[in-house]
Amino acid sequence: MSLDDIKETFFAECADQMADLETGLHEIQSDGPDMDTVNAVFRAVHSIKGGAGAFGYAALVSFAHVFENALDVIRNDLSQVNEERMDLLLRSVDVLSDVIEAERTGTEPTDTTALARELEAAFGLTAEGEEEEDALEDFAPVTIDLEAFDLDASDAAETPSGRTYRISFAPHASLYLKGHDPLRFFRELSEMGTLGVSCDLDSLPKLTELSPDESYLKWQVDMETERDRDEIAAVFDWVDGECDLTIEEIGGGSPDGGGEELDDFLANLGDDPELADIGSEETPSGGEAASAGAAPVAGPDSPPSTAPVASGGATGDNGKDRSGEAVRRPEKEKKEVKKPSQTIRVESEKVDRLINLMGELVINQAMLAERIGQAGFGNASPAALALVELQNLTREIQSGVMAIRAQPVKPVFMRMSRIVREVCSATGKKALLELEGEHTEVDTTVIEGLIDPLTHMIRNAVDHGIEDPETRVALGKPPQGTVKLSAYHSSGRIVIEIKDDGAGINRERVLNKAIEKGIVGRDAKLTDDEIDNLIFAPGFSTAEAITDVSGRGVGMDVVRQSIQSLGGRVSISSEPGKGSLFSMSLPLTLAVLDGMIVKEAGQTLVLPVSAVLETATLKPGDVYTIGKNHRVVKMRNTLIPIIDVGRQLGFAEQRTDFTKGTIMVVEGGKSGMGAFIVDSIEGQQQVVIKSLETNYKRVPSIAAATILGNGQIALILDCDHIVSHNSGEPEAELIQSMAG
Amino acid sequence: MSKKVLTVDDSRTMREMLRHTLSSAGFEVVTAEDGADGIKKLEESQPDVVITDINMPVMDGFEFIENVRKNAEYNRVPILVLTTESAPEKKQRAQNAGATGWIVKPFDPEKLTRAVNRVMP
Numbered sequence: 053m054s055l056d057d058i059k060e061t062f063f064a065e066c067a068d069q070m071a072d073l074e075t076g077l078h079e080i081q082s083d084g085p086d087m088d089t090v091n092a093v094f095r096a097v098h099s100i101k102g103g104a105g106a107f108g109y110a111a112l113v114s115f116a117h118v119f120e121n122a123l124d125v126i127r128n129d130l131s132q133v134n135e136e137r138m139d140l141l142l143r144s145v146d147v148l149s150d151v152i153e154a155e156r157t158g159t160e161p162t163d164t165t166a167l168a169r170e171l172e173a174a175f176g177l178t179a180e181g182e183e184e185e186d187a188l189e190d191f192a193p194v195t196i197d198l199e200a201f202d203l204d205a206s207d208a209a210e211t212p213s214g215r216t217y218r219i220s221f222a223p224h225a226s227l228y229l230k231g232h233d234p235l236r237f238f239r240e241l242s243e244m245g246t247l248g249v250s251c252d253l254d255s256l257p258k259l260t261e262l263s264p265d266e267s268y269l270k271w272q273v274d275m276e277t278e279r280d281r282d283e284i285a286a287v288f289d290w291v292d293g294e295c296d297l298t299i300e301e302i303g304g305g306s307p308d309g310g311g312e313e314l315d316d317f318l319a320n321l322g323d324d325p326e327l328a329d330i331g332s333e334e335t336p337s338g339g340e341a342a343s344a345g346a347a348p349v350a351g352p353d354s355p356p357s358t359a360p361v362a363s364g365g366a367t368g369d370n371g372k373d374r375s376g377e378a379v380r381r382p383e384k385e386k387k388e389v390k391k392p393s394q395t396i397r398v399e400s401e402k403v404d405r406l407i408n409l410m411g412e413l414v415i416n417q418a419m420l421a422e423r424i425g426q427a428g429f430g431n432a433s434p435a436a437l438a439l440v441e442l443q444n445l446t447r448e449i450q451s452g453v454m455a456i457r458a459q460p461v462k463p464v465f466m467r468m469s470r471i472v473r474e475v476c477s478a479t480g481k482k483a484l485l486e487l488e489g490e491h492t493e494v495d496t497t498v499i500e501g502l503i504d505p506l507t508h509m510i511r512n513a514v515d516h517g518i519e520d521p522e523t524r525v526a527l528g529k530p531p532q533g534t535v536k537l538s539a540y541h542s543s544g545r546i547v548i549e550i551k552d553d554g555a556g557i558n559r560e561r562v563l564n565k566a567i568e569k570g571i572v573g574r575d576a577k578l579t580d581d582e583i584d585n586l587i588f589a590p591g592f593s594t595a596e597a598i599t600d601v602s603g604r605g606v607g608m609d610v611v612r613q614s615i616q617s618l619g620g621r622v623s624i625s626s627e628p629g630k631g632s633l634f635s636m637s638l639p640l641t642l643a644v645l646d647g648m649i650v651k652e653a654g655q656t657l658v659l660p661v662s663a664v665l666e667t668a669t670l671k672p673g674d675v676y677t678i679g680k681n682h683r684v685v686k687m688r689n690t691l692i693p694i695i696d697v698g699r700q701l702g703f704a705e706q707r708t709d710f711t712k713g714t715i716m717v718v719e720g721g722k723s724g725m726g727a728f729i730v731d732s733i734e735g736q737q738q739v740v741i742k743s744l745e746t747n748y749k750r751v752p753s754i755a756a757a758t759i760l761g762n763g764q765i766a767l768i769l770d771c772d773h774i775v776s777h778n779s780g781e782p783e784a785e786l787i788q789s790m791a792g
Numbered sequence: 793m794s795k796k797v798l799t800v801d802d803s804r805t806m807r808e809m810l811r812h813t814l815s816s817a818g819f820e821v822v823t824a825e826d827g828a829d830g831i832k833k834l835e836e837s838q839p840d841v842v843i844t845d846i847n848m849p850v851m852d853g854f855e856f857i858e859n860v861r862k863n864a865e866y867n868r869v870p871i872l873v874l875t876t877e878s879a880p881e882k883k884q885r886a887q888n889a890g891a892t893g894w895i896v897k898p899f900d901p902e903k904l905t906r907a908v909n910r911v912m913p
Contacts, residue, residue, distance in 0.1 A: 058812060062805040095802070095847050102876050103805040105898030229861065231870035231892040233913065240910060290893040 062103045064397075066152050067463075069096040074145050074466045078487070081138050085130045094123045100148070104155070111161035112151050118168040119144050122175040132175075140174050143167065146470050215277060217284060220298045222270040227294035234271065240287050245277025274302070400496070403456050407643050410453045411740035414644075417446045418761030454641050458493035461539050461548070464502055465490045468510045468537055475514040482531055483518045483552075485510075488538035494546045495641035501618045502548070502638070505611040509550050509634050510535065512608070517554030517632055527629070529553065542637070544646070545620075545662075550634040557626040559583045566592065584624050584632075588612045616772055619645060619662050621719065637662070645741050647758070647768065648716070649734040652697050653704035656766045657730070658739055658758055663771040665717040665725070667733065675710045683710065685727050687717060692727045695778050697769070701753060718771045726775035741768065753777070795912055796820040798839035800830035800856060801874070802848040806897075810843065810874075810904075817905040827851025831859055834866055841908050843895070846875040846886065854889045861890035870911035874899065 076093035080086075101116035122141065126132050147167050154161040171177065219241075223234060241247055252270040256262070275284070281299055288297050421439055429435045465487050472485040518524075518533035525531050536551045559580060566572045566586045578586075586592060590609040615622045620638035639645065639662065647658040668687065675694065676684050684691040694715070698704025707713065713729040739758035744751055744767075755770035797819045799810040807823045814821045822837040824830040828851040830844060842860065846853035853873060861867050870892040875882070883894060895907050 055812070058805060058808045061808050065804045092849065095849065098847050098876065099803040099806075102897045103803060103809075105876065106806070106809055108898075228868075230887070230890050231868055231911070236911060236913075293887070 059107060062107065063152070063156050065103065066100055066156075069100050070145070070149050070152070071463050071466055072096045073148075074142075074469065075462070077138065077141055077145060078466075078469065080133060081142075085126060085133045087130065090123070090127050090130065094120065094127050097123060097148070100152070107155075109155040111164070112148075112155050115144075115148060115151050115164040115168060118164075118171050118177070119148060121177050122171045125175045125177070137174055140167075140171055142469075142473060144171060146473065149470075215279075216302050217275045217277070217281065218298075218300050218302045219273040219275060219284065220270065220296070221273065221288075222296040223267050223291070224294050224296075225265060225267040227291050228267065230291075230294060232291055232294070234269075237287055237291075238271075238273065241273065241275060241284070244279050244283070244287075245275050248274040270296075398456075400457075403453075406453055407457065410450055411643065411742070413446055414450060414738075414740050415759045415761070417442055419763055422761040450644070454495065454643065455493075457496050458640070459496050459499055460491045460493050461499060461502070461546075462487075462490040464499055464506060465537055465539070467503065468506060471507055471510045472514055472535060475511050479515060480520060481514060481518050481533065482521050483514050483533040483535055486534055486536040488536065489540045492539040492541060492546060493640075494539075494638070495643065497642040498546070498618055498638055498640065501614065501642075505614045505622075505636075506537075506548070506550075508608075508611050510537070513550055513552040513554065513632070513634075517552040517556075519555050541640075544640065545637050546640055548636045548638065551631065553631040556628040556630055556632055557584050557587070557624070559628070562586050581625070584626050587624065588622070613772070616663075616719075618642065619660055621662060643741060644738050645758075645768065646736065647739040648736055649739075649760075649766070650697075650714075650716070650730040651732045651734055652730040655698070655703060656734070656760060656764065657697065658766050658768040659716065659718065659728070659771060660755075660768065661736060663718050665719055668715045668717070669713075670710050670715055672711055685715065687715075687727065688725075690725075692717060692725045693775075693778055695726045695728050695774060697728050697730050697774070700774060700778065718775065724775070726771070726778060728769075728771075728774070739766075739768070794818055794820045795840045796822060796837060797908060798822045798824065798830065798833055798837055798842045799874075800824045800827060800833075800842065800844040800848070800853070802826050802845060806845065806874075809899075813899075813901040813904055814908065816901075817908075819908065827853060827856030827859070830856050831863075834860060834863070834869075838866070839869060841912055842869055842871045843874050843908070844871060846873060846882065854885055857886065857889040857891050870913070872907055872911060874904075 073093055073096040076089045076096070079089050080093070097116055097120045101113055101120055104112035104116060119141075122137075122144070126137075144167060147162060147164055150162045151164060153159075221234065221237070223232070227234075238247065238249060250272050252272065253268075255270070256268045262268075277284070281301065284299055285297075288295070291297075417439075420442070424435050424439055427435075469485045469487075472483055475481070476483050513535045514533070518535070519527065519529075521531035524533065534553050537549070538551070539546060539548045541547075563572070563578065563583050563586070566583075566589065567574055567576075569589075569592065571586060571589045571592065572578065588608045588611075590607065592607055592609065612622050615636055615638070618638055619642065620636055622634060622636045624632060624634050626632040645658075646661040648661050648664055650657050650659060666687075670685060674685050674687075676686070676691070678684055683694040685694050686692075694710065696704075696707045699706050707729065710729060713731055714733055716728045716730065716733070718726050718728050739760075742757045742759065744754055744757050747757070751767075753770055753774050754767045755773075756768045757765050758768055760766050795818075797814050799807060799814070799821060801807050801810065801823070802825055807825075811821045811823060822833055822839060824833040826848040827844070830842070831851070834842065844853045844856055848856075851859075853875070857871055857873075860869065860871060867890075871890065872893045872895055873886045873891045874895045874897060875886075876897040886894070892911050893907060895904060
């Protein structure tokens, strides 16, 4: 993995951490703080800071540091949480996410100074300057100063110049407990100069009195080196408090170390078999002990239960007993540890490939079914029964493969809370976003397409729906409004609802505006529901004045269009004074589609079931002709233009008898409804969506293609486009060649 | 045979950084995602040196070190603590738990390698 790959990993991980962070803070906000959540939130920021430091993202480190300190205040005392502080923390999440994005794209990071100051003030942190100094002070002693042992060390050892130090080193028993080994200190010192080492065995008791848990050896090291005292002391940095150590300069001259050279000494410690035969003089030195991997040495200050004991033969009975306990305890603790579910990260391309193949399989199985039918096997024939098995398996594989790409809508929902905060601060309104069903899963392709329409609707809900705090209080509502965003599965689709407790739709104003803009006639009689739905009409905007927040040239018509392009529908219901409810129904995936299979002039076409409102057959009197070629049908209390699909797409002659076909009333985006007339409806089935754009090129009126069981390509109609481009004239000749 | 280092860190980024740095320095690297995973990997991989983070879910670094030190077979393995925690009491707590040494994040690859070599048996 290259450094760039690791950077990518870092930003991917940041996204995860941000989601955890936001979720955690929301939990704290709604359920009050608990230690686990606070710890998780702290860890998220902490990890981001750690990684950012590794890549030298200074702006990110510095803001994450302040953020982390603020969270630390809560971590140390849960009662420190209050509304103002939570608000600040949530704002900090937004800013942190901006800073991460800036670092990722290499753009100028947002100025975080103001917010950092606010955090410091609100959480009683020291001013930034002091804080950093403190941090540096804290950091200094734990930094390992390895500069002292740079690569010239060996040269230095060969040409010592002048200074001689005498180092007395008496390890406490606890030193060995921390995984240290005196050998390694000498090894390191030997790289800095010339050593003379002598071991003081005076405290060594008789073998019968020797306790393997004690430390009896002391060393005196005379060292000739160029280095200064601090550099030598740095070697013993990690054993501060675990040994008695003195380092004194004893002037020039050759080292006086009792004659034993380090190498000899080490050799003796490690390998000399005679050493083990010394009997009463046997040395339970850390050096030997650790290299043998099995020396029990307990510090006098360690409680017996935590004393590590060896499994080797050097252990006494006493030790064995404790060994048993020591082994059992971690095992017991392991059981208590909750194991998080194992996950793997896979490139989305690999999953896409699998989904494509799965599509091929579905098609292939449909082909096989057709062939078996053609071959004249009965339904109870072994071949047909085997096919049923295959169909069951295929269905299971299909849902399994789809489940891989299914993701909870949570990340998108979490983004919405930021939108609510932003709109609130821009408009001076107060609103809280409540989430429900955020773990509901849907295909990633759908999730991506959801972001824009959702953002717009949430923004509208606060900007147009929620009243300002004073008005709300006057109306007897709480000053803070609520926007509830929920998701749930319903008959193979996902339903997403946005509900606010605001003013609801001002129908009078909507109707007047629609009349003013010529969307409806002056004397139109519309139901409340129809008036509410006018806000989806193209070019409609209810905002009296264009505010900072909405009025960006995007209306609800665009929202509806983008939801429709996902194969979804959106509807609104509203109660004046009580609020509005936007409801979206979307497919779970864009890889397969519930299709209505129809026949027209010998061609098979597919319409998305979601677009079809109703089907009907016509009686002679139902059809009215307007102008030369425009025919309409009166249905649903309105006149719907009849669209002769075969003629429109250019592969059939103009239909003369409208009673012979089947009418399908289709919801078609901006232009409202269209009554598609086709020869017959063949049935409804799931079809695999194949992009026409990728495999051929974009064709107007055609959304995509699919492959039917007989191997034929069938086109999936773009109902929206067909309805809005219904001119009574055929589309380009191109379609004829496509469908032919 | 190359020496083996077990790294315990909940951050994927940090694990990759450590793996990158240590394997370039010629060490064999085993990674674990938290203290509990670390204990499991310790027995499986029998490392020469362990590097652990402090702030981790499931089992944090302090607990992890304590558990390693309680384990009769691996209680002598040197454990380096790699952390951004700067508070001296945290350092003291890690030392009391049985940590061998400290490295402060962000780490410099060369310094990290030297630190590992410094405690390598």
